[in-house]
Amino acid sequence: MNFDRSSGILLHPTSLPGKYGIGSLGKEAFAFIDFLAEAKQKLWQILPLGPTGYGDSPYQCFSAIAGNPILIDLDILLQDGWLKKSNLSNTPSFSDEQTDYPNVIEFKTKLLKTAFVTFNKTAGKEQVDDFLDFCSNNGEWLDDYSLFMSLKEKHNLSSWFEWEEEYRNRDSKSLSKFISGNKKEIEFQKFIQYLFFNQWLDVRKYANNKGIKIIGDIPIYISADSVETWTNSEIFLFDEKKNPIEVAGVPPDYFSETGQLWGNPIYNWEIHKKTDFAWWKQRIQANLKLYDIVRIDHFRGFSEFWAIPFGEETAINGKWKACPGKELFISLKNEFGDLPIIAEDLGLITDDVIDLRDSFSFPGMKILQFAFDSNEQNDYLPHTYEKNFAVYTGTHDNDTSLGWFESISEDDRKEVNDYLCKNGENICWAFIRLAHSSVANLSIIPLQDLMEKGTEGRMNIPGTTEGNWKWRFKKEELTSEISNKISHLTKIYGR
Numbered sequence: 080m081n082f083d084r085s086s087g088i089l090l091h092p093t094s095l096p097g098k099y100g101i102g103s104l105g106k107e108a109f110a111f112i113d114f115l116a117e118a119k120q121k122l123w124q125i126l127p128l129g130p131t132g133y134g135d136s137p138y139q140c141f142s143a144i145a146g147n148p149i150l151i152d153l154d155i156l157l158q159d160g161w162l163k164k165s166n167l168s169n170t171p172s173f174s175d176e177q178t179d180y181p182n183v184i185e186f187k188t189k190l191l192k193t194a195f196v197t198f199n200k201t202a203g204k205e206q207v208d209d210f211l212d213f214c215s216n217n218g219e220w221l222d223d224y225s226l227f228m229s230l231k232e233k234h235n236l237s238s239w240f241e242w243e244e245e246y247r248n249r250d251s252k253s254l255s256k257f258i259s260g261n262k263k264e265i266e267f268q269k270f271i272q273y274l275f276f277n278q279w280l281d282v283r284k285y286a287n288n289k290g291i292k293i294i295g296d297i298p299i300y301i302s303a304d305s306v307e308t309w310t311n312s313e314i315f316l317f318d319e320k321k322n323p324i325e326v327a328g329v330p331p332d333y334f335s336e337t338g339q340l341w342g343n344p345i346y347n348w349e350i351h352k353k354t355d356f357a358w359w360k361q362r363i364q365a366n367l368k369l370y371d372i373v374r375i376d377h378f379r380g381f382s383e384f385w386a387i388p389f390g391e392e393t394a395i396n397g398k399w400k401a402c403p404g405k406e407l408f409i410s411l412k413n414e415f416g417d418l419p420i421i422a423e424d425l426g427l428i429t430d431d432v433i434d435l436r437d438s439f440s441f442p443g444m445k446i447l448q449f450a451f452d453s454n455e456q457n458d459y460l461p462h463t464y465e466k467n468f469a470v471y472t473g474t475h476d477n478d479t480s481l482g483w484f485e486s487i488s489e490d491d492r493k494e495v496n497d498y499l500c501k502n503g504e505n506i507c508w509a510f511i512r513l514a515h516s517s518v519a520n521l522s523i524i525p526l527q528d529l530m531e532k533g534t535e536g537r538m539n540i541p542g543t544t545e546g547n548w549k550w551r552f553k554k555e556e557l558t559s560e561i562s563n564k565i566s567h568l569t570k571i572y573g574r
Contacts (some may be wrong), residue, residue, distance in 0.1 A: 086522040086574040088123020096554040100173030100183040104278040116289040118562040124294035134544035146275035161194035220557040225268035227306040238304040295370030300343035315344040328394035338394030347541025461517040469521035472510040475538040482534030514570040524557035
């Protein structure tokens with residue numbers, strides 16, 4: 080579908096300020112929405128909100144539907160009476176620039192368990208009924224997820240591939256016995272999902288009331304170690320021992336000479352077709368409850384996907400295989416009507432991918448940093464754009480605009496400056512102006528570029544697992560000067 084001409088900011092909630100080591104869904108999230116409204120922005124784009132696993136990546140989650148408990152705001156729990164001030168009196172001195180995931184997870188999990196005990200002791204009938212209604216209304220995914228996470232806790236968070244055979248193969252008697260002996264642990268997992276969804280939906284409602292839409296993010300693939308692969312192994316290409324036959328990734332590209340070996344299991348698309356894509360319908364429906372618009376990551380995988388034999392050490396030896404993407408999106412459109420989807424169509428984009436994207440009028444993406452890369456086709460320069468696109472200065476996978484500009488050659492910098500005809504603006508604001516002035520209907524700017532951050536503000540380096548997803552900004556950095564500058568550009572370019 081075509082979106083109205085508008086603009087917004089890309090920022091994951093983990094990057095929000097706060098005293099508990101990581102951004103959360105509390106007052107700083109609401110303050111950021113206030114900033115967006117004051118800056119005349121209409122969109123807030125985030126990364127996936129799921130519970131993170133390997134490498135703390137939001138693109139490797141234990142569930143495609145559940146929320147990440149470490150985003151739950153502790154001060155709201157204090158306000159609601161599930162925590163006491165004394166519970167927070169020994170808060171560690173966390174960094175306000177980088178998230179220390181292991182220590183934050185340990186700290187917040189302990190307090191969430193305290194909140195659960197308090198809830199069970201003191202909650203009134205109305206509060207208990209509300210929790211039970213949440214469990215009932217979300218039982219289709221919540222029951223399996225809570226059991227899965229409880230089993231992971233019992234196995235020291237090891238992958239389900241390493242569990243005892245009776246659990247790995249979901250033996251009904253063994254699972255029933257586990258459920259009977261671990262009711263509180265399973266209920267705790269449901270409780271923290273209840274907290275997460277209440278807090279997130281309050282954030283979304285507040286944003287919508289301010290005229291701001293939330294753009295969520297759906298990774299095309301599911302983590303190998305996830306509740307979906309454990310409960311629905313038939314919809315993935317697994318062998319009889321439930322080991323992946325092939326895994327996902329991309330061939331050598333802009334980001335890596337050996338490609339990217341993601342390791343996610345490949346879908347068994349024949350099974351998906353036989354069920355009229357029932358699993359995908361459940362997934363899309365769940366995401367549309369959380370977001371106003373969804374960006375589908377690695378959209379080209381719905382036309383052809385790069386399948387790498389399981390056990391390979393790089394992505395080089397993969398092969399392109401066809402995907403029934405058109406059948407999928409026809410089925411989804413029949414179910415939901417016009418889908419508010421942005422297609423992440425970066426990388427090697429062929430005519431079949433363009434045809435799939437355009438068949439459903441999904442806006443694609445344009446990245447300004449790619450416009451000045453001699454190794455890429457020069458179709459990222461703004462004078463080549465059409466309206467039904469979303470333009471970004473960069474994404475979570477890119478360096479910041481300043482970091483990128485400082486790393487390119489002198490010749491490339493001259494090319495950039497010639498194209499921009501800069502009038503004293505630094506590269507960050509010159510790029511922001513270029514994005515906003517383009518004909519693309521949507522212009523999305525990472526907050527790091529508004530703050531003129533260098534490489535220290537980078538969120539992720541594809542193909543690596545260390546040091547990513549940690550960046551946070553300080554409260555005082557979100558200034559009225561930034562608000563006024565982006566508001567001015569938004570106004571003069573009609574966004």
